Amino acid sequence: MSVMSGGGNTLIMAVRNWVYYIKEAFSSIIRNGWMSFASIGVVTVTLFILGSFMLLNINVEHLTSEIKNQVEIIAYVDEGLVVDEVDKLRVSLIQMEKVEEVRFVSKQEALIRLQSQLGELVEGYSEDGRNPLRDSFEIRTIIPEDISEVAASLQAMPGIARVDYGTEVVEKLFRFTGAVQWIGLAFMIGLALTAMFLIANTIKLTVNARSREIMIMKYVGATEWFIRWPFLIEGVFLGTIGALIPVVILSYLYGQTVGWAKLNLYFLPLVSPEIVIEQMVRTLFVLGTFIGGVGSLISIRRFLKV
Amino acid sequence: MIEIQEVSMVYPNGVNALKQVDMCVERGDFVFVVGESGAGKSTLIRLICREYLPSKGSIKIHGRDITRLRRWEVPMLRRNIGVVFQDFRLLNNRTVFENVAFAMQVIGSSGRDIRRRVPEALELVGLSDKAKMKPLELSGGEQQRVCLARAIVNQPLLIIADEPTGNLDPKTAMGIMDALKNINIRGTTVIMATHAKEIVDTMRQRVVVLGGGRIVRDERRGEYSHHGC
Ligand SMILES: Nc1ncnc2c1ncn2[C@@H]1O[C@H](COP(=O)(O)OP(=O)(O)OP(=O)(O)O)[C@@H](O)[C@H]1O
Numbered sequence: 110m111s112v113m114s115g116g117g118n119t120l121i122m123a124v125r126n127w128v129y130y131i132k133e134a135f136s137s138i139i140r141n142g143w144m145s146f147a148s149i150g151v152v153t154v155t156l157f158i159l160g161s162f163m164l165l166n167i168n169v170e171h172l173t174s175e176i177k178n179q180v181e182i183i184a185y186v187d188e189g190l191v192v193d194e195v196d197k198l199r200v201s202l203i204q205m206e207k208v209e210e211v212r213f214v215s216k217q218e219a220l221i222r223l224q225s226q227l228g229e230l231v232e233g234y235s236e237d238g239r240n241p242l243r244d245s246f247e248i249r250t251i252i253p254e255d256i257s258e259v260a261a262s263l264q265a266m267p268g269i270a271r272v273d274y275g276t277e278v279v280e281k282l283f284r285f286t287g288a289v290q291w292i293g294l295a296f297m298i299g300l301a302l303t304a305m306f307l308i309a310n311t312i313k314l315t316v317n318a319r320s321r322e323i324m325i326m327k328y329v330g331a332t333e334w335f336i337r338w339p340f341l342i343e344g345v346f347l348g349t350i351g352a353l354i355p356v357v358i359l360s361y362l363y364g365q366t367v368g369w370a371k372l373n374l375y376f377l378p379l380v381s382p383e384i385v386i387e388q389m390v391r392t393l394f395v396l397g398t399f400i401g402g403v404g405s406l407i408s409i410r411r412f413l414k415v
Numbered sequence: 416m417i418e419i420q421e422v423s424m425v426y427p428n429g430v431n432a433l434k435q436v437d438m439c440v441e442r443g444d445f446v447f448v449v450g451e452s453g454a455g456k457s458t459l460i461r462l463i464c465r466e467y468l469p470s471k472g473s474i475k476i477h478g479r480d481i482t483r484l485r486r487w488e489v490p491m492l493r494r495n496i497g498v499v500f501q502d503f504r505l506l507n508n509r510t511v512f513e514n515v516a517f518a519m520q521v522i523g524s525s526g527r528d529i530r531r532r533v534p535e536a537l538e539l540v541g542l543s544d545k546a547k548m549k550p551l552e553l554s555g556g557e558q559q560r561v562c563l564a565r566a567i568v569n570q571p572l573l574i575i576a577d578e579p580t581g582n583l584d585p586k587t588a589m590g591i592m593d594a595l596k597n598i599n600i601r602g603t604t605v606i607m608a609t610h611a612k613e614i615v616d617t618m619r620q621r622v623v624v625l626g627g628g629r630i631v632r633d634e635r636r637g638e639y640s641h642h643g644c
Pocket residue numbers: 426427428430431432450451452453454455456457458459610
């Protein structure tokens with residue numbers, strides 16, 4: 110006989126053990142009803158805030174890139190220029206190094222555009238042929254960050270009266286969104302740690318209540334993982350349920366928000382739900398499981414010391 | 416079967432509980448460890464079931480040095496050692512049967528083995544008729560028998576008991592000793608730490624006397640013998 114003898118059919122034993130782990134985990138969840146409920150609540154609140162931040166972040170990012178792509182320079186043409194000269198100017202603009210696209214907007218076209226945006230406010234102008242607007246070029250740079258440099262060289266070109274671009278607004282926006290993302294990230298990490306700590310404490314109560322059982326298990330030779338599994342399953346389950354609730358609520362709310370925005374804030378380009386929700390669901394479930402699992406492992410560590 | 420060689424134990428707080436202890440236990444032996452309070456009896460017992468690691472020396476069980484076991488090997492060692500405590504350590508919300516079965520369950524035994532071996536263990540300690548009762552409905556002696564049944568149900572090679580009769584009156588204590596002797600006769604080695612002089616005297620087994628962390632005497636069935644291996 111060996112000191113290290115084990116025994117039994119491994120597969121049958123594994124199945125039997127898993128039945129035991131799951132039974133133990135769920136009976137513990139039910140026995141500690143209120144604490145389980147509190148843990149789920151903590152994860153739910155955490156992941157709800159986290160999820161909201163994520164949605165916000167994704168949209169801010171989307172909005173930023175959208176705006177980045179839309180920033181363009183408007184170069185107004187001197188009024189005295191004839192058609193030929195305007196065309197030459199266009200060619201030299203296109204040949205500029207950092208320029209991606211040049212579009213000519215005649216003053217008639219500009220007026221029509223303005224009218225469609227502002228409606229009857231500018232009615233009347235087109236009828237009597239008076240048009241206060243100028244011909245212009247809309248110029249897009251290859252990378253948005255080059256915009257001020259290109260604008261400066263345009264300003265110096267003959268035939269161009271004035272150059273317009275939303276530098277300050279754009280730069281401020283870039284800085285703002287960057288800050289939002291960093292603050293959001295720090296906030297999320299803090300929240301996730303808090304949730305993990307709370308879950309660890311919840312399960313620690315369960316573990317405490319069962320410390321005698323655990324001690325006996327150790328004395329009769331239960332393996333560490335045999336002792337650990339039920340608690341791990343318990344934590345993962347609480348974490349997953351805690352993720353399920355915000356996933357459902359946020360998915361619903363986001364869908365509603367996008368629908369509402371389409372009708373009322375049509376200029377605001379929100380990311381469509383199909384794309385965002387999948388990413389959010391995945392992240393929240395992974396995080397919930399992780400928080401629950403790690404929380405329970407932390408709480409049981411002390412009791413497993415030989 | 417057990418070879419303890421030059422074992423010293425210094426607790427983290429600096430207490431030197433065992434000093435250069437050498438001791439050998441043969442298979443099937445019944446050994447009392449006695450000595451005044453603080454002599455180091457419990458420490459020795461804890462070292463044998465690898466609750467602690469000794470500061471120095473080696474403890475071999477079946478030739479295997481248990482101070483060098485890997486973490487995952489410790490449970491395998493414990494499956495071959497049955498431990499009995501002075502304060503019983505039963506699960507009060509489970510029946511006698513369930514308490515004993517628990518020890519089998521947590522090492523992955525099958526339901527069929529459990530249903531066969533738990534009644535055997537309970538019969539050996541004379542508790543067959545109390546299987547359905549809860550620990551708190553039993554007397555102290557009966558509770559300690561449940562512990563004994565739990566300790567033997569996995570058929571360990573060795574039983575270690577730290578003052579198993581410490582909370583019992585002399586008559587009940589003798590009942591426990593009869594049960595232990597029964598287990599020993601079937602081939603299981605028994606090491607028992609105790610204060611109870613009457614028990615040691617009546618049992619006429621090997622007695623190891625600890626004093627101040629050292630072995631001061633080692634008597635085999637009345638006669639003095641050399642300690643060490
Ligand atoms: N966990 C511990 N940490 C620190 N010191 C300890 C610990 N356990 C025991 N000691 C010390 O080690 C010495 C031996 O203690 P041990 O429990 O082995 O004695 P004992 O012979 O079992 O005594 P008793 O008959 O009272 O049970 C004592 O001085 C005790 O204070």
